[in-house]
Amino acid sequence: MAETLRRVLNSGGAAGPGEENTAEAEPPLLLLGGHGSGKTALLFAAALEAAGEGRGPVLFLTRRPLQSLPRRIGAALEPLRLQIRFQYPPSTRELLRLLCSAHETRGPAPSLLLLDGLEEYLTEDPGSQETAYLAALLLDTAAHFSHRVGSGRGCGLIVALQTQEEGDSATAPQLALLQRYFPAQCWLQPDAPGPGQHCLRACLEPGGLGARAEWRVTFRQDGEMTVTPWPTQAGDTSLHKGSSSGGQP
Amino acid sequence: MRCFISFMFLQESLLEPSVPDEHLLSLKFVFGSSAVQALDLVDRQSVTLISSPSGRRVYQVLGSSGRTYVCLASCHYCSCPAFAFSVLRKGDSLLCKHLLAVYLSQVMRTCQQLSVSDKQLTDVLLMEKTQEAS
Numbered sequence: 001m002a003e004t005l006r007r008v009l010n011s012g013g014a015a016g017p018g019e020e021n022t023a024e025a026e027p028p029l030l031l032l033g034g035h036g037s038g039k040t041a042l043l044f045a046a047a048l049e050a051a052g053e054g055r056g057p058v059l060f061l062t063r064r065p066l067q068s069l070p071r072r073i074g075a076a077l078e079p080l081r082l083q084i085r086f087q088y089p090p091s092t093r094e095l096l097r098l099l100c101s102a103h104e105t106r107g108p109a110p111s112l113l114l115l116d117g118l119e120e121y122l123t124e125d126p127g128s129q130e131t132a133y134l135a136a137l138l139l140d141t142a143a144h145f146s147h148r149v150g151s152g153r154g155c156g157l158i159v160a161l162q163t164q165e166e167g168d169s170a171t172a173p174q175l176a177l178l179q180r181y182f183p184a185q186c187w188l189q190p191d192a193p194g195p196g197q198h199c200l201r202a203c204l205e206p207g208g209l210g211a212r213a214e215w216r217v218t219f220r221q222d223g224e225m226t227v228t229p230w231p232t233q234a235g236d237t238s239l240h241k242g243s244s245s246g247g248q249p
Numbered sequence: 250m251r252c253f254i255s256f257m258f259l260q261e262s263l264l265e266p267s268v269p270d271e272h273l274l275s276l277k278f279v280f281g282s283s284a285v286q287a288l289d290l291v292d293r294q295s296v297t298l299i300s301s302p303s304g305r306r307v308y309q310v311l312g313s314s315g316r317t318y319v320c321l322a323s324c325h326y327c328s329c330p331a332f333a334f335s336v337l338r339k340g341d342s343l344l345c346k347h348l349l350a351v352y353l354s355q356v357m358r359t360c361q362q363l364s365v366s367d368k369q370l371t372d373v374l375l376m377e378k379t380q381e382a383s
Contacts, residue, residue, distance in 0.1 A: 100374035103303035104367045129333035136326035137374070143323035144305045177337060181324065 027207050028139055028157035030178060033188030038200050038217055039160040040066065041225050042188070043114050044084075046158055051083035056111035056149060058084045061095070063120045085110075092121045092134070099137040102144060109148035110155055113141060118161040122174065131174055135181035183207030191216065201230060280349055283342070286313070287349035296354040297361040298322075301370040308354075309363075309373065310347040319373060320351045 031039050044066075047058045065088060089095040115138065122131060138157060146154025159182065163175070179185065184207040191199040198219040205212050214230035277284045290296060295311040308320040310327075318329040326332070327347045335342040344352075354360040365373070 097371075097375060101368075101371040103301065103305035104371060127333065128337040129328075129330075132326055132333070132337050133328070136321050136324050139324040140307075140321045140326075140374075144303070147304050 026153060026156055027183045028142065028159070028181070029184040029186060030182035031158055031160040031186050031188070032163050032175075033160075033200070034163055034190070036198075037188040037190065038198075038202075038219060038225070039162070039188060040116050041219070042186075042202070042217070043116050043158060043160055045225070047084045047112065047114060048081070050112035050156065051081075053111065055152070056108050056155075058112045058114065059110040060084050060086050060114045060116070061098070062086070062088060062116040063090065064088060089121075092130075095121050096134065096137060099141045102141045109145040111145075111149060111153075112156045112158070113138070113145060114157075115159045118159050118178075128173075128177055131177050132181070135178055139181060188217070197221075202227075280343070283344070283346040283349050286346040287353055289313075290346060290350035291353050291357065291359070294359075294361055296350050297363050298354075299363045299365055299370060299373055301365050301367045303367050303370070305367075305370055307370065307373055308351045310350055312347065318347050319376070320348055 031042060033039050040062075043060070047060055050058050065086065087098065089098050118134075121134065138159060142155045142157040149155055161175070161178065185205050187203045187205070189201045189203070191201045200217040200219075202215045202217050203212070204214070216228050216230050218226050218228075220226075273284075280287070290310060290313075293311075297309045297311075298306060299309055300306040306322045308322055310318050310320060312318055312329065318327055320327045325336075325344065325348065327345050329345055329347055331342075332345040332348065336344060
Protein backbone atom coordinates (compact mmCIF):
# COMPACT_ATOMS: atom_id res chain seq x y z
CA MET A 1 0.00 0.00 0.00
CA ALA A 2 2.95 2.28 -0.46
CA GLU A 3 1.33 3.94 -3.46
CA THR A 4 -1.91 4.62 -1.62
CA LEU A 5 0.03 6.18 1.22
CA ARG A 6 2.09 8.14 -1.27
CA ARG A 7 -1.07 9.47 -2.86
CA VAL A 8 -2.43 10.48 0.54
CA LEU A 9 0.80 12.21 1.43
CA ASN A 10 1.27 13.78 -2.00
CA SER A 11 -2.20 15.23 -2.06
CA GLY A 12 -1.46 17.12 1.14
CA GLY A 13 -3.58 14.86 3.27
CA ALA A 14 -6.88 15.52 1.52
CA ALA A 15 -8.96 12.52 0.60
CA GLY A 16 -10.60 12.09 -2.76
CA PRO A 17 -9.94 10.66 -6.19
CA GLY A 18 -6.79 11.93 -7.76
CA GLU A 19 -4.28 10.12 -9.85
CA GLU A 20 -4.63 7.13 -12.05
CA ASN A 21 -5.24 3.89 -10.26
CA THR A 22 -2.32 1.57 -10.67
CA ALA A 23 -3.28 -1.74 -12.14
CA GLU A 24 -1.19 -3.94 -9.94
CA ALA A 25 -1.42 -5.11 -6.39
CA GLU A 26 0.77 -3.16 -4.01
CA PRO A 27 3.06 -4.78 -1.45
CA PRO A 28 1.95 -4.80 2.20
CA LEU A 29 3.24 -1.84 4.16
CA LEU A 30 4.43 -1.47 7.73
CA LEU A 31 3.86 1.94 9.32
CA LEU A 32 6.36 2.53 12.09
CA GLY A 33 6.75 5.21 14.71
CA GLY A 34 6.85 5.96 18.40
CA HIS A 35 3.92 6.72 20.65
CA GLY A 36 1.85 9.64 19.36
CA SER A 37 3.66 9.81 16.04
CA GLY A 38 0.50 9.97 13.94
CA LYS A 39 0.25 6.37 12.79
CA THR A 40 -3.44 6.13 13.56
CA ALA A 41 -4.18 9.39 11.79
CA LEU A 42 -2.29 8.27 8.70
CA LEU A 43 -4.02 4.90 8.73
CA PHE A 44 -7.33 6.66 8.87
CA ALA A 45 -6.30 8.94 5.99
CA ALA A 46 -5.43 5.87 3.94
CA ALA A 47 -8.82 4.40 4.86
CA LEU A 48 -10.60 7.49 3.57
CA GLU A 49 -8.49 7.48 0.41
CA ALA A 50 -9.38 3.86 -0.30
CA ALA A 51 -13.03 4.42 0.57
CA GLY A 52 -13.07 7.32 -1.86
CA GLU A 53 -11.93 5.05 -4.65
CA GLY A 54 -15.13 3.09 -4.27
CA ARG A 55 -13.57 -0.31 -4.87
CA GLY A 56 -14.96 -1.81 -1.71
CA PRO A 57 -15.22 -1.33 2.03
CA VAL A 58 -12.23 -0.82 4.29
CA LEU A 59 -11.65 -3.11 7.25
CA PHE A 60 -9.98 -1.32 10.16
CA LEU A 61 -8.80 -3.54 13.00
CA THR A 62 -7.65 -2.14 16.31
CA ARG A 63 -7.69 -3.29 19.89
CA ARG A 64 -9.65 -0.38 21.32
CA PRO A 65 -12.11 1.98 19.65
CA LEU A 66 -10.45 5.19 18.51
CA GLN A 67 -11.07 7.91 21.07
CA SER A 68 -11.86 10.36 18.32
CA LEU A 69 -11.74 10.01 14.60
CA PRO A 70 -8.81 12.05 13.31
CA ARG A 71 -9.96 15.25 11.71
CA ARG A 72 -9.28 15.74 8.06
CA ILE A 73 -9.20 18.63 5.68
CA GLY A 74 -11.36 18.21 2.63
CA ALA A 75 -14.98 17.95 1.66
CA ALA A 76 -17.77 16.24 3.58
CA LEU A 77 -16.45 12.82 4.38
CA GLU A 78 -19.42 11.21 6.09
CA PRO A 79 -20.31 8.82 3.23
CA LEU A 80 -16.69 7.75 3.09
CA ARG A 81 -16.54 7.09 6.81
CA LEU A 82 -19.48 4.71 6.45
CA GLN A 83 -17.40 2.55 4.15
CA ILE A 84 -14.89 2.00 6.94
CA ARG A 85 -15.77 -1.01 9.08
CA PHE A 86 -14.18 -1.13 12.48
CA GLN A 87 -13.58 -4.33 14.42
CA TYR A 88 -11.94 -4.56 17.83
CA PRO A 89 -10.41 -7.99 18.49
CA PRO A 90 -9.60 -7.86 22.21
CA SER A 91 -6.79 -10.42 22.23
CA THR A 92 -4.22 -12.04 19.98
CA ARG A 93 -6.30 -15.19 19.86
CA GLU A 94 -9.36 -13.24 18.77
CA LEU A 95 -7.36 -11.46 16.09
CA LEU A 96 -6.06 -14.79 14.79
CA ARG A 97 -9.57 -16.19 14.80
CA LEU A 98 -10.83 -13.16 12.89
CA LEU A 99 -8.14 -13.54 10.24
CA CYS A 100 -8.52 -17.31 9.93
CA SER A 101 -12.28 -17.00 9.47
CA ALA A 102 -12.20 -13.97 7.17
CA HIS A 103 -13.26 -16.10 4.22
CA GLU A 104 -16.47 -17.19 5.98
CA THR A 105 -18.14 -13.81 5.65
CA ARG A 106 -19.83 -13.06 2.37
CA GLY A 107 -20.56 -9.74 0.77
CA PRO A 108 -18.17 -7.36 -0.95
CA ALA A 109 -14.57 -8.02 -0.09
CA PRO A 110 -12.60 -5.18 1.50
CA SER A 111 -10.31 -3.23 -0.77
CA LEU A 112 -8.06 -2.34 2.15
CA LEU A 113 -7.18 -4.12 5.38
CA LEU A 114 -5.73 -2.00 8.16
CA LEU A 115 -4.39 -3.03 11.55
CA ASP A 116 -3.52 -0.39 14.14
CA GLY A 117 -1.33 -1.27 17.10
CA LEU A 118 0.26 -4.56 16.08
CA GLU A 119 2.51 -4.26 19.14
CA GLU A 120 -0.53 -4.73 21.38
CA TYR A 121 -1.03 -8.18 19.90
CA LEU A 122 2.61 -9.13 20.35
CA THR A 123 2.95 -8.31 24.03
CA GLU A 124 2.63 -11.84 25.34
CA ASP A 125 6.34 -12.46 24.66
CA PRO A 126 5.84 -14.19 21.33
CA GLY A 127 8.55 -16.24 19.72
CA SER A 128 9.49 -16.01 16.07
CA GLN A 129 6.88 -18.52 15.06
CA GLU A 130 3.96 -16.70 16.65
CA THR A 131 5.05 -13.35 15.23
CA ALA A 132 5.57 -14.83 11.79
CA TYR A 133 2.24 -16.63 11.99
CA LEU A 134 0.39 -13.40 12.73
CA ALA A 135 2.21 -11.50 9.96
CA ALA A 136 1.68 -14.33 7.49
CA LEU A 137 -2.02 -14.59 8.33
CA LEU A 138 -2.45 -10.85 7.77
CA LEU A 139 -0.91 -11.31 4.32
CA ASP A 140 -2.98 -14.40 3.64
CA THR A 141 -6.20 -12.63 4.62
CA ALA A 142 -5.42 -9.69 2.35
CA ALA A 143 -4.55 -12.13 -0.43
CA HIS A 144 -7.89 -13.86 -0.01
CA PHE A 145 -9.73 -10.53 -0.17
CA SER A 146 -7.72 -9.69 -3.30
CA HIS A 147 -8.83 -12.94 -4.83
CA ARG A 148 -12.46 -12.07 -4.12
CA VAL A 149 -12.11 -8.51 -5.36
CA GLY A 150 -10.90 -9.93 -8.63
CA SER A 151 -8.87 -7.95 -11.10
CA GLY A 152 -7.09 -4.71 -10.39
CA ARG A 153 -5.25 -3.80 -7.26
CA GLY A 154 -7.00 -6.31 -5.05
CA CYS A 155 -6.92 -5.68 -1.33
CA GLY A 156 -4.13 -3.67 0.21
CA LEU A 157 -2.63 -4.15 3.65
CA ILE A 158 -1.18 -1.54 6.01
CA VAL A 159 -0.16 -2.42 9.55
CA ALA A 160 0.93 0.12 12.15
CA LEU A 161 3.52 -0.89 14.73
CA GLN A 162 4.69 1.26 17.60
CA THR A 163 8.45 1.30 17.96
CA GLN A 164 10.48 2.18 21.03
CA GLU A 165 12.39 5.46 21.14
CA GLU A 166 15.61 3.79 22.24
CA GLY A 167 16.82 0.73 20.37
CA ASP A 168 15.21 -2.03 22.37
CA SER A 169 17.11 -5.25 21.85
CA ALA A 170 14.02 -7.32 22.50
CA THR A 171 11.98 -5.74 19.73
CA ALA A 172 14.73 -5.44 17.11
CA PRO A 173 14.65 -9.10 15.97
CA GLN A 174 10.86 -8.98 15.97
CA LEU A 175 10.97 -5.93 13.72
CA ALA A 176 13.46 -7.61 11.38
CA LEU A 177 11.12 -10.57 11.16
CA LEU A 178 8.13 -8.37 10.37
CA GLN A 179 10.12 -6.55 7.70
CA ARG A 180 10.56 -9.86 5.90
CA TYR A 181 6.80 -10.07 5.51
CA PHE A 182 6.26 -6.36 4.88
CA PRO A 183 8.63 -5.22 2.13
CA ALA A 184 7.42 -1.62 2.20
CA GLN A 185 7.82 0.57 5.26
CA CYS A 186 6.94 4.12 6.23
CA TRP A 187 8.76 5.60 9.21
CA LEU A 188 7.31 8.45 11.24
CA GLN A 189 9.79 10.44 13.29
CA PRO A 190 9.21 13.48 15.46
CA ASP A 191 10.36 16.75 14.00
CA ALA A 192 11.01 20.05 15.72
CA PRO A 193 7.56 21.36 16.67
CA GLY A 194 6.30 24.78 15.70
CA PRO A 195 4.07 26.86 18.01
CA GLY A 196 0.95 24.85 18.85
CA GLN A 197 1.95 22.15 16.42
CA HIS A 198 3.15 18.60 16.45
CA CYS A 199 5.44 17.91 13.49
CA LEU A 200 6.61 14.63 12.06
CA ARG A 201 8.81 13.44 9.30
CA ALA A 202 7.32 10.64 7.23
CA CYS A 203 9.79 8.59 5.26
CA LEU A 204 8.41 6.10 2.78
CA GLU A 205 10.55 3.18 1.66
CA PRO A 206 8.46 1.31 -0.90
CA GLY A 207 10.62 -1.80 -0.86
CA GLY A 208 12.13 -1.49 -4.30
CA LEU A 209 8.98 -0.54 -6.16
CA GLY A 210 9.30 3.18 -6.37
CA ALA A 211 11.35 6.06 -5.09
CA ARG A 212 12.01 6.70 -1.46
CA ALA A 213 10.17 9.87 -0.47
CA GLU A 214 9.71 12.08 2.55
CA TRP A 215 7.04 14.42 3.81
CA ARG A 216 6.41 16.72 6.72
CA VAL A 217 3.20 15.90 8.57
CA THR A 218 1.85 18.58 10.87
CA PHE A 219 -0.90 18.20 13.45
CA ARG A 220 -2.47 21.36 14.75
CA GLN A 221 -3.91 21.62 18.23
CA ASP A 222 -7.41 21.14 16.88
CA GLY A 223 -6.31 17.82 15.41
CA GLU A 224 -6.19 18.95 11.81
CA MET A 225 -3.49 17.24 9.76
CA THR A 226 -1.61 18.78 6.86
CA VAL A 227 1.05 17.15 4.75
CA THR A 228 3.73 18.78 2.65
CA PRO A 229 6.71 17.34 0.79
CA TRP A 230 9.84 17.38 2.90
CA PRO A 231 12.16 20.13 1.68
CA THR A 232 14.96 18.55 -0.32
CA GLN A 233 17.46 21.36 0.32
CA ALA A 234 19.34 20.98 3.57
CA GLY A 235 18.30 23.64 6.04
CA ASP A 236 15.50 24.91 3.81
CA THR A 237 12.35 25.09 5.90
CA SER A 238 10.05 26.84 3.43
CA LEU A 239 7.26 24.79 1.92
CA HIS A 240 7.47 23.97 -1.77
CA LYS A 241 4.24 22.48 -3.03
CA GLY A 242 5.69 21.62 -6.40
CA SER A 243 9.06 20.32 -5.31
CA SER A 244 10.04 16.84 -6.26
CA SER A 245 9.18 14.05 -3.93
CA GLY A 246 12.10 11.98 -5.02
CA GLY A 247 13.96 12.36 -1.77
CA GLN A 248 17.60 11.46 -1.72
CA PRO A 249 19.21 10.02 -4.86
CA MET B 250 10.83 -44.25 -9.42
CA ARG B 251 11.59 -40.70 -8.61
CA CYS B 252 10.79 -37.77 -10.78
CA PHE B 253 13.32 -34.97 -10.69
CA ILE B 254 12.81 -31.36 -11.45
CA SER B 255 14.77 -28.16 -11.36
CA PHE B 256 13.46 -24.66 -10.75
CA MET B 257 15.98 -23.21 -13.14
CA PHE B 258 14.73 -25.24 -16.09
CA LEU B 259 11.15 -25.74 -15.18
CA GLN B 260 9.69 -24.41 -18.42
CA GLU B 261 11.36 -27.10 -20.50
CA SER B 262 11.58 -29.95 -18.09
CA LEU B 263 8.22 -29.62 -16.38
CA LEU B 264 6.51 -32.42 -18.21
CA GLU B 265 9.54 -34.54 -19.04
CA PRO B 266 9.46 -38.06 -17.65
CA SER B 267 12.91 -37.63 -16.19
CA VAL B 268 15.21 -34.69 -15.73
CA PRO B 269 18.98 -34.75 -16.12
CA ASP B 270 21.05 -35.23 -13.01
CA GLU B 271 22.62 -31.80 -13.34
CA HIS B 272 19.26 -30.22 -12.57
CA LEU B 273 19.00 -32.29 -9.44
CA LEU B 274 22.48 -31.15 -8.50
CA SER B 275 21.46 -27.52 -9.00
CA LEU B 276 18.46 -28.08 -6.80
CA LYS B 277 20.56 -29.60 -4.07
CA PHE B 278 23.13 -26.81 -4.39
CA VAL B 279 20.51 -24.13 -3.86
CA PHE B 280 18.35 -25.82 -1.29
CA GLY B 281 20.71 -28.19 0.45
CA SER B 282 19.54 -31.35 2.10
CA SER B 283 15.95 -30.08 2.06
CA ALA B 284 15.83 -30.80 -1.67
CA VAL B 285 15.99 -34.57 -1.39
CA GLN B 286 13.59 -34.66 1.56
CA ALA B 287 11.17 -32.37 -0.25
CA LEU B 288 11.23 -34.51 -3.39
CA ASP B 289 10.52 -37.49 -1.19
CA LEU B 290 7.49 -35.77 0.29
CA VAL B 291 6.18 -35.01 -3.18
CA ASP B 292 6.74 -38.57 -4.35
CA ARG B 293 4.83 -39.90 -1.39
CA GLN B 294 1.87 -37.62 -2.14
CA SER B 295 2.31 -35.91 1.19
CA VAL B 296 1.24 -32.47 -0.01
CA THR B 297 -2.46 -31.63 0.04
CA LEU B 298 -4.05 -28.46 -1.23
CA ILE B 299 -7.11 -27.72 0.90
CA SER B 300 -9.72 -25.34 -0.45
CA SER B 301 -13.21 -24.25 0.49
CA PRO B 302 -16.12 -22.72 -1.43
CA SER B 303 -14.84 -19.26 -0.48
CA GLY B 304 -11.83 -19.78 -2.74
CA ARG B 305 -9.37 -19.53 0.13
CA ARG B 306 -6.69 -22.21 0.11
CA VAL B 307 -4.02 -23.60 2.37
CA TYR B 308 -1.53 -26.44 2.11
CA GLN B 309 -1.15 -29.30 4.53
CA VAL B 310 1.98 -31.44 4.42
CA LEU B 311 2.33 -34.82 6.08
CA GLY B 312 5.78 -34.78 7.59
CA SER B 313 8.11 -37.74 7.90
CA SER B 314 7.31 -37.95 11.60
CA GLY B 315 3.62 -38.46 10.88
CA ARG B 316 2.65 -34.95 12.00
CA THR B 317 0.92 -32.65 9.59
CA TYR B 318 2.10 -29.10 9.10
CA VAL B 319 0.28 -26.15 7.61
CA CYS B 320 1.89 -24.05 4.88
CA LEU B 321 0.17 -20.89 3.73
CA ALA B 322 -0.57 -20.62 0.02
CA SER B 323 -0.12 -16.88 -0.33
CA CYS B 324 3.12 -16.25 1.52
CA HIS B 325 6.14 -17.92 3.03
CA TYR B 326 5.09 -19.66 6.23
CA CYS B 327 5.19 -23.18 7.62
CA SER B 328 4.13 -24.30 11.09
CA CYS B 329 7.04 -26.72 11.52
CA PRO B 330 9.80 -26.09 14.09
CA ALA B 331 12.52 -26.14 11.40
CA PHE B 332 10.93 -23.13 9.72
CA ALA B 333 10.90 -21.20 12.98
CA PHE B 334 14.47 -22.12 13.74
CA SER B 335 16.39 -22.28 10.47
CA VAL B 336 14.46 -19.81 8.39
CA LEU B 337 13.21 -17.23 10.85
CA ARG B 338 15.63 -17.28 13.74
CA LYS B 339 18.95 -18.31 12.26
CA GLY B 340 18.21 -17.21 8.73
CA ASP B 341 20.50 -19.81 7.22
CA SER B 342 17.81 -21.52 5.17
CA LEU B 343 15.45 -20.09 2.60
CA LEU B 344 12.75 -22.57 3.45
CA CYS B 345 11.98 -25.84 5.15
CA LYS B 346 11.42 -29.12 3.32
CA HIS B 347 7.64 -28.76 3.64
CA LEU B 348 7.57 -25.39 1.89
CA LEU B 349 9.94 -26.69 -0.77
CA ALA B 350 7.65 -29.69 -1.24
CA VAL B 351 4.71 -27.30 -1.66
CA TYR B 352 6.52 -25.25 -4.29
CA LEU B 353 7.63 -28.38 -6.11
CA SER B 354 4.06 -29.63 -6.11
CA GLN B 355 2.91 -26.33 -7.58
CA VAL B 356 5.50 -26.51 -10.33
CA MET B 357 4.85 -30.15 -11.09
CA ARG B 358 1.10 -29.64 -10.74
CA THR B 359 0.76 -32.82 -8.77
CA CYS B 360 -0.92 -32.39 -5.48
CA GLN B 361 -3.61 -34.08 -3.48
CA GLN B 362 -6.68 -31.89 -3.51
CA LEU B 363 -9.18 -31.71 -0.71
CA SER B 364 -12.37 -29.67 -0.59
CA VAL B 365 -13.69 -28.69 2.82
CA SER B 366 -16.31 -26.32 4.15
CA ASP B 367 -15.46 -22.72 4.99
CA LYS B 368 -15.64 -23.48 8.70
CA GLN B 369 -13.36 -26.48 8.34
CA LEU B 370 -10.82 -24.33 6.50
CA THR B 371 -10.89 -21.89 9.42
CA ASP B 372 -10.09 -24.77 11.73
CA VAL B 373 -7.17 -25.88 9.57
CA LEU B 374 -5.74 -22.37 9.62
CA LEU B 375 -6.34 -22.05 13.36
CA MET B 376 -5.44 -25.58 14.34
CA GLU B 377 -1.76 -25.03 13.80
CA LYS B 378 -1.76 -22.62 16.67
CA THR B 379 -2.76 -25.43 19.01
CA GLN B 380 -0.28 -27.72 17.31
CA GLU B 381 2.52 -25.38 18.23
CA ALA B 382 1.35 -25.12 21.81
CA SER B 383 1.37 -28.87 22.33
